[in-house]
Every structure is written in structure tokens, then in C-alpha cells.
Amino acid sequence: MEFEALSSAELAAYLRSVPCVYALLNEPGELDIAEVGDGNLNFVYFASNAKTPEKSVVVKQAPPFLRLVGKTWPLTRHRMEREVAALRRFGALCPQHVPRVYHADNELFLMVMQRLSSHRILRQGLMDGIVYPKLAEHLSTYLAHTLFFGSDLYLAPEVKKQAVSAAINSELCKITEDLVFTYPFEDHPSNAYSAAFPRAEIERLWKSPALRVAVAEMKWAFMNDAESLLHGDLHTGSIMVNQDETYVIDPEFAFYGPMAFDVGAVLANLLLAYFSRDWHDRHASADGKPYRDWLLAQATDIWNGFSHKFLALWREHESRRKSHFIGGDRGGACVEAFRARFMQRLFAEALGFAGCKMIRRIVGMAKVADVTSIADEKLRASVEVRALRCAERLLVDRQTLRSIDDVVALAREVQARYPAQG
Numbered sequence: 412m413e414f415e416a417l418s419s420a421e422l423a424a425y426l427r428s429v430p431c432v433y434a435l436l437n438e439p440g441e442l443d444i445a446e447v448g449d450g451n452l453n454f455v456y457f458a459s460n461a462k463t464p465e466k467s468v469v470v471k472q473a474p475p476f477l478r479l480v481g482k483t484w485p486l487t488r489h490r491m492e493r494e495v496a497a498l499r500r501f502g503a504l505c506p507q508h509v510p511r512v513y514h515a516d517n518e519l520f521l522m523v524m525q526r527l528s529s530h531r532i533l534r535q536g537l538m539d540g541i542v543y544p545k546l547a548e549h550l551s552t553y554l555a556h557t558l559f560f561g562s563d564l565y566l567a568p569e570v571k572k573q574a575v576s577a578a579i580n581s582e583l584c585k586i587t588e589d590l591v592f593t594y595p596f597e598d599h600p601s602n603a604y605s606a607a608f609p610r611a612e613i614e615r616l617w618k619s620p621a622l623r624v625a626v627a628e629m630k631w632a633f634m635n636d637a638e639s640l641l642h643g644d645l646h647t648g649s650i651m652v653n654q655d656e657t658y659v660i661d662p663e664f665a666f667y668g669p670m671a672f673d674v675g676a677v678l679a680n681l682l683l684a685y686f687s688r689d690w691h692d693r694h695a696s697a698d699g700k701p702y703r704d705w706l707l708a709q710a711t712d713i714w715n716g717f718s719h720k721f722l723a724l725w726r727e728h729e730s731r732r733k734s735h736f737i738g739g740d741r742g743g744a745c746v747e748a749f750r751a752r753f754m755q756r757l758f759a760e761a762l763g764f765a766g767c768k769m770i771r772r773i774v775g776m777a778k779v780a781d782v783t784s785i786a787d788e789k790l791r792a793s794v795e796v797r798a799l800r801c802a803e804r805l806l807v808d809r810q811t812l813r814s815i816d817d818v819v820a821l822a823r824e825v826q827a828r829y830p831a832q833g
């Protein structure tokens with residue numbers, strides 16, 4: 412049967428029929444329903460008790476297609492099960508940073524979840540120049556906990572393998588394999604260019620063997636390195652914030668993949684926010700220079716915080732278990748040497764993934780508002796060139812950029828070398 416989105420009346424009747432939701436909504440006689448989804452995949456509704464509007468939930472339903480494109484791009488509705496499972500797993504590990512799932516329906520492919528009514532999407536906050544003082548602390552905790560506790564550093568091998576198998580998410584991974592790692596690096600019809608974008612810039616990347624090989628290496632890692640349960644789409648539109656709290660939403664792309672993919676997504680989106688400040692500073696109340704510095708400080712603090720917390724979890728776990736992943740280590744030098752190499756590899760991979768993710772947002776079909784909202788065509792093109800040049804260096808030089816300070820220096824250098832036009 413052809414899919415029809417639920418009408419407000421149907422959804423209200425449904426929500427009243429689910430006892431736990433009915434109770435959460437304060438036993439509503441009437442519900443106010445608003446469709447608010449602006450994402451690429453799903454329908455999202457706010458449902459509030461008409462008499463006590465603070466009693467409110469979010470309902471998310473997966474249609475059998477990609478919302479951004481419509482029925483011509485069919486997509487499994489089982490993605491909702493992946494998202495619910497990931498929210499529950501991440502919520503168990505990091506309840507302070509993950510919204511609660513109140514109810515899931517595997518026949519309607521929908522879930523009812525916590526409404527974050529005093530929070531906003533981080534990307535919008537960054538565009539408006541808002542400082543979030545706890546952001547780096549919260550995101551580094553979220554990344555360290557979700558990535559460490561999903562990995563073979565913590566889980567028993569048979570539990571981990573079972574978890575890998577339960578989290579298979581082939582259709583959504585295929586979207587990433589195509590849209591992040593393949594189409595932007597060829598002359599694909601789904602690519603989209605802004606009006607003043609200099610085509611020579613992308614031709615240059617397509618013809619760079621060093622870049623093409625680097626991207627292929629990242630694609631291989633994405634497809635093969637089942638290291639931990641990932642969010643899988645951790646851009647700044649998947650994060651909700653206020654001055655005190657940070658929540659990570661929308662893990663429908665969750666699967667077992669390389670840990671650095673989530674870290675790289677966060678870094679990529681902070682860099683896109685940084686390069687687009689020439690436009691947003693014109694409208695933000697804050698002074699431009701300190702805000703740019705704050706954005707780069709977030710990248711620094713998130714990487715350093717993540718690395719520190721991940722290592723602390725690892726050391727604590729092995730000390731409690733009285734054994735090491737690498738086995739007996741007389742003298743103890745090899746354990747720490749392995750950890751140092753492990754984190755250096757993660758860092759290099761995070762830079763490679765960040766590079767791919769920046770390029771896909773400039774050249775590929777799914778863009779980001781930080782850049783698309785730049786109404787001045789020439790200025791937007793300057794921002795796009797900076798993002799591409801920085802991304803190229805992140806990919807090609809990912810082994811020689813040894814620290815997050817090197818990345819910050821690179822971002823500043825690119826910003827200075829490609830001044831804003833327009």
C-alpha cells in the first residue's frame with residue numbers, strides 16, 4: 412500500500428492509545444500536532460497537550476523513501492529500528508547527552524521521544540555567533556564514552572561481534588559510501604555547485620592522485636573497520652544545545668565503523684562554521700575575531716578532551732580487569748606505546764574523514780546552512796574554496812599533521828591565504 416503521512420488526527424489518536432505516552436502527555440483531551448522536520452530523511456512532529464503545552468513529545472517517523480528527494484529514492488523503513496537501538500545504547504552510556512526514547516513502534520516505523528524544548532540545533536547557534544561554554548566538555552565526553560564502550564577495548568569479543576552484526580545498516584551506509592566518499596570525487600550528476608563556485612577548484616581535486624588515493628583509503632576504512640558503534644552522521648545539525656546542556660540526536664546512520672568517523676564529522680563541521688564567519692559575522696551580535704577563535708578552540712578542546720577521556724576509560728578498565736588488550740606486558744612500556752600509536756592513528760583518520768566530509772558539503776548534493784545561507788555569491792565561493800583547500804590538506808597531510816594545534820594553524824593559514832571576495 413502506498414505510504415501516506417499520518418494526519419494530525421491520526422497521530423493524536425495513536426498517541427492517546429499508547430499508555431506511557433498518554434501518561435507523559437498528562438492524559439490529553441486534545442493534542443496540538445505540528446510537523447517540524449527539516450532533515451533529509453524523516454518526518455518529525457511536536458505533539459503537545461493543548462491545555463498544558465509543556466507536556467510535549469517528539470514523534471519521528473521514517474517514510475519508505477528519502478524525504479529530501481521524495482518517492483523516487485526509496486529507502487528502508489527499518490532505519491528507524493537502527494536509530495532507536497542506537498539511541499538506547501548511547502543513552503545507556505551517556506544519559507546526560509542523549510534524548511530518551513519513550514516508545515518505539517516497529518510496524519509504523521516511528522518512535523516517541525523526549526522533547527528538548529529549551530535547546531536549539533547547534534549549527535543555527537554557531538551561525539548566530541553564540542558561545543556554548545560547555546560544548547567541548549560535553550561532546551568530548553559523549554565521543555569518549557560511546558566510542559570506548561562499543562569497542563573491543565571494552566566488550567568481550569563474542570559480545571562485540573554480536574553487536575556488529577545487530578547494527579548492520581547497509582542502505583544508510585551506502586548513502587555515505589556514495590555521497591561522502593565517491594560522488595564528490597567524480598563528475599557525478601548529483602553534485603551541485605553554487606553560482607560563483609570556480610569549477611577549476613574541483614577539477615583540481617579530481618585530478619590530484621594524492622587526494623584521490625587518500626579518499627579511497629578513508630572509504631576503505633569506513634567500509635571495513637568495524638571498531639565501535641558510531642552515530643554515523645555527527646554534524647552540527649545532529650546536536651542540540653543550550654548554555655548548560657548538549658544532546659546528540661538523529662543516529663539513523665549508526666553502524667559499527669571506524670571510531671574516527673564521528674570525531675572527524677565534528678571537526679569538519681566546526682571548520683565549515685569557521686570558514687563561513689565572514690558572512691555570519693555581518694549579522695551576529697558578537698565580535699567576529701573572538702568567535703572565530705572560540706570555534707577553533709572548540710576543535711582543540713574536543714579533540715584533547717576526547718583523547719584524554721578515552722585514554723582514562725581505557726586505563727581504568729584495564730586496571731580494574733587486571734589485564735591488557737595486548738596481553739602480559741613485562742615492564743609496562745608496550746601498553747602505553749600501543750595506546751599512543753592508537754590515538755595517533757585515530758587522529759590521522761579523523762582528519763581524513765573530516766576532509767571528505769567538508770568536500771561533500773561543498774560539492775555534493777546535501778549541503779550545510781552555514782554555507783548555503785551566504786547570499787553573496789562571491790563570498791560564498793571564497794568560503795567554498797577555503798573549505799576545499801583545507802580539506803585537501805587534511806586528507807593528504809593527515810599523517811604529518813601531528814596535533815590539533817597543527818590543524819588550527821592550518822585553518823588560520825587557509826583563512827588568511829584565501830581572503831573573502833564579495
Ligand code: SR1
Pocket residue numbers: 451477479586587590644777
Ligand atoms: C541523501 S541524504 C543526505 C545526507 O543527509 C544526512 O544527514 C546524511 O548526512 C546524508 O549523507
Ligand code: MG
Pocket residue numbers: 450451644649661
Ligand atoms: Mg540526520
